[in-house]
Amino acid sequence: MNTLAFKSTLLAAALTCGASVAAAGTLRCLAQEQCRGDAEAMCAPSSLEIEVRKQNGYNRLWxxxxxxxxxxxxxxxxxxxxxxxxxxxxxxxDLKADGQFVYLGNRGKRYSGQCEGQV
Incomplete structure (x- = not known):
């Protein structure tokens, strides 16, 4: 099983079972797709991971x-x-109420996927 499939399966299992993969006070996001900023229809699978934590009153992203x-x-x-x-x-x-996210990165590249946990 490739890494993307494994991560997607793990996240789906955690969400289905109600388990929390993310540490307390951590929002963990896993992208499933990335699309080019200069060509919206050009998309590919992605395994980008983003974590959001609050530290000493400041928001931090990894x-x-x-x-x-x-x-x-x-x-x-x-x-x-x-x-x-x-x-x-x-x-x-950008995080929606249902846990779906979009991350805008380099050169307008868009990553989309699912987040779990909370900050």
């Missing part, structure tokens, strides 16, 4: 275990948004 990156938090309607300061605010994580 992107594929790189970080921490400081992030500004805001509510956009019912969505939660973390905007990464290190990249001029161009990179951001």
């Amino acid at each position: 992107i594929d275990k790189q970080g921490p990156y400081s992030a500004d938090y805001s509510l956009e309607g019912s969505d939660k948004r973390w905007r990464v300061e290190a990249f001029g605010g161009q990179h951001r994580l």
